[in-house]
Amino acid sequence: MDEQCYQRLILPYLIEHDIPLLFVVNQVDKIEPCREWDFIHSMPGPQQLTHISRKQMQISQLFNAPVTQIFIISAMEGYGLQILIEQIIHRLPKEKKWSVTRETRAEYVTPAMQRESIGGLWDTIKEAAKTILRETWTTISHRVESWFSKRFGW
Numbered sequence: 001m002d003e004q005c006y007q008r009l010i011l012p013y014l015i016e017h018d019i020p021l022l023f024v025v026n027q028v029d030k031i032e033p034c035r036e037w038d039f040i041h042s043m044p045g046p047q048q049l050t051h052i053s054r055k056q057m058q059i060s061q062l063f064n065a066p067v068t069q070i071f072i073i074s075a076m077e078g079y080g081l082q083i084l085i086e087q088i089i090h091r092l093p094k095e096k097k098w099s100v101t102r103e104t105r106a107e108y109v110t111p112a113m114q115r116e117s118i119g120g121l122w123d124t125i126k127e128a129a130k131t132i133l134r135e136t137w138t139t140i141s142h143r144v145e146s147w148f149s150k151r152f153g154w
Contacts (some may be wrong), residue, residue, distance in 0.1 A: 003062050021065070022070075022091070023059055023063065023065060023071065025070065025073070028052050028073065029074040029079065031051050031055070032047075032048070032051060033045070033047055042078050042079050071083065071084045071087065078107075082108045082110060085108050085109075085113065086110055086113050089116055093120075094119075094124055096120075097117035097120035098117045098118065098120055098124075100117070101113055101114065101117035102117075
């Protein structure tokens with residue numbers, strides 16, 4: 001049922017509105033054999049990695065999505081969060097990148113995310129300044145023209 005809803009309703013809407021989609025599998029620290037989880041390095045053990053890869057492939061086939069759009073994380077253990085957040089930032093509109101990066105815990109923010117979000121912020125500021133200057137110039141030029149017209153009869 002989930003895949004039918006996705007194929008018939010969600011996917012067409014996402015495509016029509018050019019909305020990016022990421023699949024996220026959380027709690028991978030609980031994938032069997034869960035006792036294999038490496039708590040020191042916050043990462044899955046070898047058998048867990050095999051099971052995680054299978055899960056990624058199942059999701060990829062079920063939803064006809066590239067494996068590169070399926071992110072495997074453990075929010076509790078911090079596993080995979082940096083990569084996921086980096087991909088979210090990359091897919092956000094430029095005017096949203098900085099605010100999301102600013103609210104992200106520092107240990108998950110990479111230099112690449114910082115550069116991309118600051119670039120998005122500056123692009124947004126420049127576009128806003130251009131719009132303000134363009135609109136202000138139009139208003140000022142109309143007023144100057146009106147003043148000259150009244151003053152000199154032009």
